[in-house]
Amino acid sequence: MTDKNPDKGYVALLGWSLNAIDAVDRFDRRYVVVAPPWAEEYCQQNDIPFVPWDFDRLNERSHELAHTLEDMGVDVAIPIFEETVEWAGAVNAVLLKNPRLLGQAMLFRDKSLMKRRAQLGGIRVGVFEEAHDRGDVIRFLKRVNQTLLKLDGDPNDPIHFKAFDKSGTAGHRVIRTPEDVDNIPDEEFPALLESHLDGWEFAVEAWIKNGKIEFLNISEYVTLGYSVFVPATPELEAHRERITEEIEKLIEVFDIDFGFIHPEYFLTNDNKLYFGEVAYRPPGFNALELIERAYGFNGYQGLVLAFDPKTTQEELDAFFPKEVVDAKGHAGCFGVYPRRRVVSRLEIPEETASHPFFEFHELSDPREQKVAKRSAFGTHWGLAYFFGDNAHDLRDLLKKQEELDYYV
């Protein structure tokens, strides 16, 4: 570790992410990676500062981790994954001598509590309920559809099923029929049930310092689980002011002083903003990378600034560009799923390969010929990246990808 400034903060990254480590290693702050013991050898070989830790369950040993880091002189812990959010809360409660941070983290980890808290704070949310077993799901499905005045035999409006403590699209199911309910594995309970909202779904990435938004990005979903791009279309960015107000409400309701949040919203056809959920960690789908491509700053380094208590306002002002106007273009990515039952090789569709917006992909060659049936939204086989100057063209291009075979 050279060129690190000892006058600036010392951060701990909770969770193993090579992208995050790479970015932070290139930054001016001291850092340490807290990750499972299997990473130890790798860290030794590559001179990555490392503290081994097993995150499997939060227990009395969280104090031990907090004190280990405190003794090292670490100023703050940054959660990299959903599973380390409450660890970061527990550790930061000690490091920053603020016990409230643990409670706050628990709110972020429990989708049901999170939603109730938001509702209590006057934030608009859809109809939701907790489910502990399949019976709860069936009841919710029926009730939602009775409310919608559907008759027996009419196709149901879908409901959404989200395992309590999974992140992103993992554990997220769309339920239409009792048969869908039967397909939910036991381990995904308890879960949050939500009514389906027709509308425009998008996510926000917000870097926060001293209760104030330093940078607010709007990520427009083309299709949930498939594609996203930043900055959003002018039509969505037109709502930026209202969205900013919504984020400020979240900051107030969840009592967020610093860090990074990643909430999801619906803009319905009647022009109302519904809060979906919020995470206190970097988003999946490499959204930070898209932001870097569009704006030129590294999101992980931004995270360090937002968490580090020693960060100055001048640093923040110098680091973050101006939203939308400073973007060099629109960056998007598409998660590729094989569309055929049996595939033998990766072949980028010709019209994609020759499109001026297409940059490159990170798709793996098919390791197995058999395609697993998608149950939940599941994981894609890799991402294809796009960049261009026109948000509408990019959106249409990303949409178009859904009809193309990358694996044949």
Add this chain to the structure above:
Amino acid sequence: MSLKEASAMDDEAALIRLSGTLDMAIERLERARPFAKSRYQRPVLDVLGRIIAQPGGLDMVRQRAERMDAAGLFAGSDWDRPEVLLPQLVGNTLVSEDPAFQALEAANLARFLAVADGEARHSNLHQEGARHFLTQVLALNLKDLFGVPDEAARALGARQDVKRRVVTYIADHVGLNDVLSVLVSEIWRLLEQRSIQVGVVKDMIAQIAVALNERGTEPGSTRLGAERLVSALFGPTSASRDDPGLAVYIERISIADDSGLSREAMGFARAMHDTGLVSDYHAAFLTWALDHEERPLIPEALGLGSTGLDCWRHYRGLIEKLIRSAVSPATPQAAYGLAMLLDRGILHHTPMVPALERQLSLRLVGAARERIAIGFGPGVPPETQLLAGVLQVLGQPLGVGQGANPTCQSARAIAMWALNDPDYLLHLVTQVAEFDTLQMQFEGSPINSADLPAGLAGAGPIDADPVSVLLVAHLDRIYAEMGRLCAGRPGDPHTWINPQFHGWWVSRDCAVAVDVATGKLAGYEDFLRRFFAAYHPEHNGGRPLGHPQPAGIAVTDAQQRFVGWHAISILRVAEDQSGQMRVYFYNPNNDSGQDWGNGVVVSTSGHGERYGEGSLKFEAFLSRVYLFHDEPLRSQHGQDIPGNVIGAVSEKAIASWAADRWPET
């Protein structure tokens, strides 16, 4: 702006855009810490893969080679240590299934090239070392440089195109001087097979001419061989030695005396029979000689032997018409075809003279005319191209090649008819030329190719000889239809198709080494014994093979890995000069000389082969056969053959194509 210019501009715009993307991807790689390089390598390789597919793309790669190397493109792989890389592995990596590996190898070679040219430096790679490495890569991949695709290459498709582009690029920059000797012997090896299509060989010779002209070589055998090739094409006689251009040449011979003309004629004949290539001067001389009243120069200029001379005396009028109509600056090779045709004596076969007269007056119509025009360009009328093609196919039956098409059966059939039944072949040519259809029968049911859907070859090849371009699309459809008519019959459909398709002389029984349903070997030992009994002179009562017999080969690559099933014909079985029993066969593939692994290397000359024949020792050949025809009434299955002889053949098969075909018991 023409379409071509417009598309060139598109290409350029695409390249500029891709270079921007590449630079961005390289920057990300540069920024990454050593431990995170691997994540940023793949995007770079992905963009590289698209760039090398663009015209001019390799220049761009080369300009950035040093920078990509420094950025860590090779970090964590064998390529990070260029000093230990092996040139013999390059070829396979360039056709890797994973485009990332192709791109990686292309970037690596671009780095070697930059170092070899002194544009870049590398701490573990010296300029001389880099150049030497690239020379070896070229010499090992010459085949790709000059594009004679074999089965293995054809199966690779676009992957092969990448390889060819990269290898050609290296050759353009390193030059071929160092690899000249390899190249010269490669050309002689190809020429000895006397293919009808000599475009590739002519390209190679033109390259050599340029290389000799630009850089010269050390005197020696390489130079001699190279000059022999160059002069055969560009100046085979004393009046053409300085390659004066056709107009000057005609002026020169117009004032030459008798012995001078005779010397010219013999000079042309010697060069033509030496190489199988016909110089443009030769073609011009022949046309000129038709109107030279004083003395017939044609027989001398064609270098006819006694049979040919006899045909000349009988059919001079026809032969002169054939020269006038077929030999042109666009079709000089027709002269060689004609010379060989005359020496085969087939004009004495009664129907041939009227058949060729019909060919002379034939007018191509409709789709058939278009196909020939597409395949051979507008230089001369399609009729001239076709007539030239007919002369070549009849003169060099074993010179028929399938081009880059999966149509070995059709090519084999054309070769077989040209050899066995030339007037039948001309009958087929006439049908397609005039009616754009072929009519055949399968066990009494008429088949009309015009009614059938396209076969394996789609609309048919355009990269083959004119007769093939005309016929193959139709033959291919008929072949496929015969296959459909055999659906449901137990066993291999070739049993019935081959005799119906080719002719009465194909033996009616058929032995197959594998069970068609399971793909496993079945009754293999009997199969081998039966082949000995049918074809080996010491086991079949010393009967020579009368007609070529179709057979199926399991083609393997140099590592003995199975590549695919392939159609050939067995021509004869005989002892070579050293007393080894060999099978001489025709391979419709464009280059018979192939390494099938484990010492099974097909020889094309030096073991008693005639032009166009490939040969293998009897046992080695048999180890790759999976299907052959045999007379049903003569089924003594060779029980007298020693078990160890059969066992040795069987072992060779099981070590290669039959490795995973051993039946489970």
